[in-house]
Amino acid sequence: MGVTIKEIAVICGVSPGTVDRALNHRPGISEKTKAKIIEVARQLNYQPDYMARSLAKGRTMTIGVVLFDLYNRSFAQLMNAIEAESRRQGYFVDLVLTNKDPGNEKKCIEHLLHRKVDGIIIFAINYGEAFDRYLKSLNVPVVTVCNRVSGDWSYIGIDDRKAMKEAVQYICGKGYERFVYVCPPLSYQGKTNIFTQEERFAGCLEGLKEFGMDELPVIVTDKDYVGAIGRMSFGGGEPRTAIVCSCDIYALEVMNHLKGRGLRIPEDVGLMGFDNIDVLKYVTPALTTVEYDVEQFGLQAVRCLVEHIEQGSAAPVPLLPYRMIAGASI
Amino acid sequence: MGVTIKEIAVICGVSPGTVDRALNHRPGISEKTKAKIIEVARQLNYQPDYMARSLAKGRTMTIGVVLFDLYNRSFAQLMNAIEAESRRQGYFVDLVLTNKDPGNEKKCIEHLLHRKVDGIIIFAINYGEAFDRYLKSLNVPVVTVCNRVSGDWSYIGIDDRKAMKEAVQYICGKGYERFVYVCPPLSYQGKTNIFTQEERFAGCLEGLKEFGMDELPVIVTDKDYVGAIGRMSFGGGEPRTAIVCSCDIYALEVMNHLKGRGLRIPEDVGLMGFDNIDVLKYVTPALTTVEYDVEQFGLQAVRCLVEHIEQGSAAPVPLLPYRMIAGASI
DNA sequence: TTGAAAGCGCTAACAT
DNA sequence: ATGTTAGCGCTTTCAA
Numbered sequence: 198m199g200v201t202i203k204e205i206a207v208i209c210g211v212s213p214g215t216v217d218r219a220l221n222h223r224p225g226i227s228e229k230t231k232a233k234i235i236e237v238a239r240q241l242n243y244q245p246d247y248m249a250r251s252l253a254k255g256r257t258m259t260i261g262v263v264l265f266d267l268y269n270r271s272f273a274q275l276m277n278a279i280e281a282e283s284r285r286q287g288y289f290v291d292l293v294l295t296n297k298d299p300g301n302e303k304k305c306i307e308h309l310l311h312r313k314v315d316g317i318i319i320f321a322i323n324y325g326e327a328f329d330r331y332l333k334s335l336n337v338p339v340v341t342v343c344n345r346v347s348g349d350w351s352y353i354g355i356d357d358r359k360a361m362k363e364a365v366q367y368i369c370g371k372g373y374e375r376f377v378y379v380c381p382p383l384s385y386q387g388k389t390n391i392f393t394q395e396e397r398f399a400g401c402l403e404g405l406k407e408f409g410m411d412e413l414p415v416i417v418t419d420k421d422y423v424g425a426i427g428r429m430s431f432g433g434g435e436p437r438t439a440i441v442c443s444c445d446i447y448a449l450e451v452m453n454h455l456k457g458r459g460l461r462i463p464e465d466v467g468l469m470g471f472d473n474i475d476v477l478k479y480v481t482p483a484l485t486t487v488e489y490d491v492e493q494f495g496l497q498a499v500r501c502l503v504e505h506i507e508q509g510s511a512a513p514v515p516l517l518p519y520r521m522i523a524g525a526s527i
Numbered sequence: 528m529g530v531t532i533k534e535i536a537v538i539c540g541v542s543p544g545t546v547d548r549a550l551n552h553r554p555g556i557s558e559k560t561k562a563k564i565i566e567v568a569r570q571l572n573y574q575p576d577y578m579a580r581s582l583a584k585g586r587t588m589t590i591g592v593v594l595f596d597l598y599n600r601s602f603a604q605l606m607n608a609i610e611a612e613s614r615r616q617g618y619f620v621d622l623v624l625t626n627k628d629p630g631n632e633k634k635c636i637e638h639l640l641h642r643k644v645d646g647i648i649i650f651a652i653n654y655g656e657a658f659d660r661y662l663k664s665l666n667v668p669v670v671t672v673c674n675r676v677s678g679d680w681s682y683i684g685i686d687d688r689k690a691m692k693e694a695v696q697y698i699c700g701k702g703y704e705r706f707v708y709v710c711p712p713l714s715y716q717g718k719t720n721i722f723t724q725e726e727r728f729a730g731c732l733e734g735l736k737e738f739g740m741d742e743l744p745v746i747v748t749d750k751d752y753v754g755a756i757g758r759m760s761f762g763g764g765e766p767r768t769a770i771v772c773s774c775d776i777y778a779l780e781v782m783n784h785l786k787g788r789g790l791r792i793p794e795d796v797g798l799m800g801f802d803n804i805d806v807l808k809y810v811t812p813a814l815t816t817v818e819y820d821v822e823q824f825g826l827q828a829v830r831c832l833v834e835h836i837e838q839g840s841a842a843p844v845p846l847l848p849y850r851m852i853a854g855a856s857i
Numbered sequence: 858t859t860g861a862a863a864g865c866g867c868t869a870a871c872a873t
Numbered sequence: 874a875t876g877t878t879a880g881c882g883c884t885t886t887c888a889a
């Protein structure tokens with residue numbers, strides 16, 4: 198194995214404790230012996246054993262990350278940023294993926310606890326008071342990202358409601374008469390965490406209302422949302438329709454469908470997404486969407502969590518900025 | 528903290544050693560005491576401390592993963608699969624990203640070594656004998672994925688050369704007269720690992736040769752490959768041209784450019800990619816490409832690595848299957 | 858079949 | 874300023 202603190206102690210003719218003081222720059226040691234020990238350690242290429250240190254200190258220098266998966270582009274970017282900032286701060290990163298299975302999430306978290314991670318960054322899929330209590334019972338600092346669990350946890354995200362509201366008002370301004378809103382089922386409350394989705398939906402309603410559109414949008418939450426859209430007519434004598442999707446992925450699927458029907462976007466029907474995932478740049482027509490900086494999410498999440506870990510608490514992180522990208526699809 | 532083996536020992540009126548025997552199903556213990564201990568452990572919700580175990584056993588149950596980044600869709604999928612299989616096998620996953628910076632790669636690996644990972648799965652960016660020696664000096668099982676380092680390491684991938692060769696021959700069969708091959712710089716050998724890229728390029732040449740095309744393709748390795756393509760003429764009186772890209776990302780960028788010039792694909796110029804990244808389904812015209820199962824890469828990589836870790840060696844993994852996807856771009 | 862004891866490598870409290 | 878010692882929680886060898 199590697200060189201140990203003990204061996205260095207023997208070589209330098211001092212005790213392990215003294216070596217520890219030198220290597221960890223702790224007080225109670227003369228400059229001279231300290232310099233000597235550090236030099237010897239350097240020459241022997243001493244590498245501390247984190248396992249041993251963890252056991253002794255009760256801290257692992259590890260951040261646990263819980264995500265749905267890495268398929269969604271945004272998650273991948275998020276993870277990318279988390280990894281970078283964590284390593285920069287000297288932390289290891291343990292990743293677990295829940296695959297959007299609420300039942301799996303606790304198992305994933307437990308996995309991290311076995312590993313004795315110092316803190317957890319979580320894009321939660323579970324929700325509600327029970328889950329909130331569960332998280333609290335873990336006695337580990339937690340930072341939530343993208344999906345709020347409760348007001349008791351640090352949260353990193355944007356003001357989804359306001360963003361969607363502004364987007365919808367922008368669309369209204371373009372003269373659309375009918376609205377279709379496509380999003381995942383919003384009825385799973387308490388089972389699946391759809392905080393962000395709910396916020397966006399609420400924003401949509403607010404936007405319409407404030408603009409004076411009394412009619413509610415047609416809400417599509419079918420798993421087979423493409424099929425549902427397929428049963429609607431657009432263009433021709435129909436009222437001018439905008440399909441607002443709660444995320445780009447949905448919008449792209451819908452776009453494929455509309456193209457397949459030979460409908461022109463936005464002439465026959467308008468389309469809008471949310472997230473500005475990077476593949477949009479290869480798609481025609483350019484999708485109108487809302488952009489925000491996921492990397493910033495990762496960065497802030499790590500910083501906030503490290504603050505929690507090292508200070509015992511952290512200042513609340515303000516909601517991050519976003520902006521609408523006016524494409525050609527509306 | 529949690530319940531310890533010692534506490535259980537006290538409760539059961541036995542020694543810690545006996546508890547260990549029971550909990551780890553090791554011989555030398557009566558069924559009766561074993562059952563009792565296990566029951567008590569269950570009731571107390573005993574969770575072993577992996578840190579302590581690691582220190583005692585010299586094994587961390589952790590797999591280190593070294594990737595470029597997670598931006599590339601394939602990497603994300605790969606990581607997804609690695610995480611799933613690792614956890615299934617009881618291993619933790621530590622992720623480090625090199626961001627394609629060769630100088631960063633060793634730092635990343637060292638990070639994992641500090642963590643005392645039991646083995647490493649690496650999509651290597653470095654290359655050559657020196658790096659090979661370096662890896663060997665680590666004394667840790669390593670499985671290489673997508674980029675071979677040397678014949679001495681287990682490798683998971685497809686036969687890129689053969690796949691590209693077949694693809695090129697398919698294109699030849701479509702009557703194209705001129706070939707443009709777009710790929711990253713192939714001259715960094717020894718500095719950046721472009722094993723896979725070299726294989727694909729070699730496959731392209733072989734394919735052309737065997738088909739009887741004597742003329743070499745125009746090879747574009749500029750960083751600004753789009754600019755280079757921009758200086759070429761297609762359609763009209765030009766010879767019928769196929770642009771073969773060594774990966775889908777390049778092909779999509781080129782497609783954007785060609786569309787911008789008002790060129791029709793494939794009427795004015797043919798286009799081909801490689802990898803079948805999932806966003807292709809949102810792109811028109813459908814890109815002709817080569818598909819393989821990245822998830823399988825992850826699965827096999829983990830299995831192979833675990834075999835190395837637990838058996839000390841592993842059977843070589845055969846090259847995985849691939850298939851051409853005939854889109855509408857050729 | 859079970860117990861006792863010595864580590865794994867590092868940290869930290871207490872002596873000197 | 875430095876040494877000594879007792880752990881952290883688990884594994885493992887050697888005795889009993």
